[in-house]
Amino acid sequence: MTAAPQTAAADTDPRDVLSIAREQVLERGEGLSEEQVLRVLQLPEDRLEELLALAHEVRMRWCGPEVEVEGIVSLKTGGCPEDCHFCSQSGQFPSPVRSAWLDIPGLVRAAKQTAATGATEFCIVAAVRGPDKRLLSQVRSGIEAIRAEPETSDINIACSLGMLTQDQVDELADMGVHRYNHNLETAKSHFPEVVTTHSWEERWDTLRMVRDAGMEVCCGGIIGMGETLAQRAEFAVQLAALEPDEVPLNFLIPNPGTPYENYPVVEGVEALRTVAAFRLALPRTILRFAGGRELTFGDLGAKQGMLGGINAIIVGNYLTNLGRPAVQDLEMLDELSMPIKALNQTL
Amino acid sequence: MDEFCGWCGKSTGEGEHGACASRLGLVDPPRFCSACARRMVVQVTPAGWSARCSRHGESTSEQATD
Ligand code: SF4
Ligand SMILES: [Zn+2]
């Protein structure tokens, strides 16, 4: 490629990645390539505002102003046999998190707490390699109990129960689970550094079966696990290839006892750049702020993220970590004049 | 005054617990009993948490914010 004249304005410079993104992503709805995402991740801080504004335009154009609000709860906490190095629930590390099971009345209460925020999504999560019979029957009873309560009878129920067999996929689809979460967590090239007890490909297989069974696919990961910028770009396009309905973006919470306990928290500017870059790689997906934003951004950055490509949030607490109170996020959305996606829009 | 730090489980009379306190206020429920430092069984839910020590019983987010 020949160099453009020095005098060319940034928005007409064919080499400028944001000009390319404006035409390719905003106008045509085509996500950025790996090489282009990397260039976005390498943009200097003085281009951040411009980047976030473009990511916001892309989100408004291809997803609209609605924000999808979700609550999550841990049905089975801790004691997981896998060794995901970021995870406080792995039984392989000296984490202070102890095993716990939530009973059905507790699960229903959690669903009601979620519905009370106006959320349309409630995700039931278990710390397991994959579900066994006991867990699946608990999930089935839980879903029936949630459906039996007027406040939660029509909330969308998602599950995150690890890797699945085809029979288990079919069973969950039969229970009316509308979306299944299973994170690839990080780039394929970085995954073996993060997890040694199963492979990226095994996770991918579960996601493919979920899609084929007609459930929505929710698949994201965690930023800040020692991956390079190039690996972040790799991850973004690997997710794009999956065409997930939702991508939850987490920022590492260095949890005590885990191999990553002393990793630095992702810096706010870097996190915002990552959010925007993922939006430019995934123009149509539901891009959700998930765990870690409280440590990474504080209150201010959450708003910037909402104006930088994010169109979904987890409100309230997470699985083993706390979030900020749901009311703070709902007030923020109100202030930003971003309507909460209603149930009939998701049907 | 709590005898043990809910975040790291060490004696509050020894060492520095400022970082522990800021994690507790922001992203973590207590994991250690403040009376005996046992690891507690903690359940986080969308709107709160509860923590149970086998010796000292249950505490919840509601009590903690009272
Ligand atoms: S499989 Fe899930 S719960 Fe288990 S260690 Fe990995 S991330 Fe944690
Ligand atoms: Zn401490």
Ligand SMILES: [Zn+2]
């Ligand atoms: Zn105790």
